[in-house]
Amino acid sequence: AFFCGFGPSVLAVAVALFGVRYWFINPSHSFSLPDQPQSFGVLAFLLVSSVIVAVGERSRRNLAALQESQEALEERLRERTAELDIANQGLGDLTARLLQLQDEERRRIARELHDSAGQSLAALAMNLSSLGADIERLAKSAATVSDSVALVNDMTRDIRTISYLLHPPLLDEAGLASALRWYIKGFTERSGIKVHLELADDFERLPQDLETAIFRLVQECLTNIHRHSESPIAAIGIARSDGEVRVEVEDQGKGISPDKKLELLSAGTPGVGIRGLRERLRQLGGTLEIASNGHGRGTVVAARLPVRNSRTNVAVAAGGRSAH
Ligand SMILES: Nc1ncnc2c1ncn2[C@@H]1O[C@H](COP(=O)(O)OP(=O)(O)OP(=O)(O)O)[C@@H](O)[C@H]1O
Ligand SMILES: [Mg+2]
Known part of the structure; x- marks a missing residue:
């Protein structure tokens, strides 16, 4: 099956x-x-x-x-x-x-x-x-712009200084004493020359042309001391008496030789500083004398200026110094 x-x-x-x-x-x-x-x-x-x-x-x-x-x-x-x-x-x-x-x-x-x-x-x-x-x-x-800004700042400062030196605003506004103190401070900073200023605290304001002349005189003398004298110090005396102002600027530098002094009196000298001072003082009826023997005993520049609206017994003598 x-x-x-x-x-x-x-x-x-x-x-x-x-x-x-x-x-x-x-x-x-x-x-x-x-x-x-x-x-x-x-x-x-x-x-x-x-x-x-x-x-x-x-x-x-x-x-x-x-x-x-x-x-x-x-x-x-x-x-x-x-x-x-x-x-x-x-x-x-x-x-x-x-x-x-x-x-x-x-x-x-x-x-x-x-x-x-x-x-x-x-x-x-x-x-x-x-x-x-x-x-x-x-x-x-x-970088150029920042350099330029620095240059502009320097130039601004220089122009301001030059402008002030050309004619300090203080001279018109605050008077000779303030302007001289300001200038001397800057001069000492720039040159390293110590400057002694003898000026009465109550020294009254003078006519503008006189104040300007005195300021220019001090300015030129201090510049000359810095440039020519090799003196480390300078002294300025300003006194007012008997209708005149006497200004003396003295240094302890190498001095000016007699020959050089003669040369200064002649017309053909190259410098215009002292000649300009003389001319300015002459116009104001004043005089300028330079005392220096050139043997390292320094130089004294003495000026006299008549004050038109003179007041007596106001000036202070510059320590009894006199021109040599
Ligand atoms: N304090 C001083 N000590 C020594 N020599 C001086 C002094 N002041 C002036 N002299 C001499 O007198 C000369 C004439 O001075 P002055 O001021 O007339 O001319 P400068 O200073 O040479 O030129 P600038 O025209 O710029 O003033 C100077 O060249 C210098 O030889
Ligand atoms: Mg000069």
């Missing part, structure tokens, strides 16, 4: 029963009805054969069902495999296409980058470098 199926098995059982009965058992009474013991034997044989046939048939059917399902599975597997192959093929095509598209996209982006962004960056780099040069130039310009 397992190998051939139910029908052949039944046939085989019948043939076996028939064969046993007619070929293996004594043939006598072969065609007679079997007696009781034989009937049991036949029945037992049939029963066992039926069980074997049933078992075989069942196994065969199971096997057949299994084979069928296996074949169905294999068929499905083949179908799936075919589908997978198709899908794989499609995937491969898709991948290839994707790669191709990716390449094309990359090529396009590279071209775009080179043509647009690359050009813009090159232009930007040029702009930046020219900007850098501008900034460098600006830094140099800033």
Whole structure:
């Protein structure tokens, strides 16, 4: 039954029963009805054969069902495999296409980058470098400007000093004493020469031309001391008495030799300082004397000036010094 199926098995059982009965058992009474013991034997044989046939048939059917399902599975597997192959093929095509598209996209982006962004960056780099040069130039310009500001400040200070020295505002506003103190302070700072000024605290104001003349006289004498005498100190005495003002400027420098003094009196001397003083004093009715022997004992420049609206007992003598 397992190998051939139910029908052949039944046939085989019948043939076996028939064969046993007619070929293996004594043939006598072969065609007679079997007696009781034989009937049991036949029945037992049939029963066992039926069980074997049933078992075989069942196994065969199971096997057949299994084979069928296996074949169905294999068929499905083949179908799936075919589908997978198709899908794989499609995937491969898709991948290839994707790669191709990716390449094309990359090529396009590279071209775009080179043509647009690359050009813009090159232009930007040029702009930046020219900007850098501008900034460098600006830094140099800033340094030049700050130098120029310093120069302007220096010039302003110098012009202010020159202007004040040419005609100190204090001279008109506060009078000779204040102007002289201011000038002497600056002169000492500039030259290092110590200057002693003897001037009464209550020295009254003089007419403007007299104050200016005296201020110019002191200014010129101190400048000469600085330039020619090599003296470390100077003394100025200004006193007013008997309708005149006496001014003496003294130093302890190398002095002026007699020859030089003679030269000063002549008209052709190059310096204009002392000549100008003389002329100014002359115009105001005053005099100028220079006392110096030129042997290192210094020089004294003495001037006298008449005061028009003279007041007595106001001036203070310059320490009893007199011209040599
Ligand atoms: N205090 C002094 N000590 C020594 N020599 C002096 C003194 N004052 C003037 N001198 C001499 O007298 C000369 C004439 O002086 P002056 O002031 O007239 O001319 P300067 O100072 O040379 O030139 P500037 O015209 O600029 O004043 C000077 O060149 C100098 O030799
Ligand atoms: Mg001079």
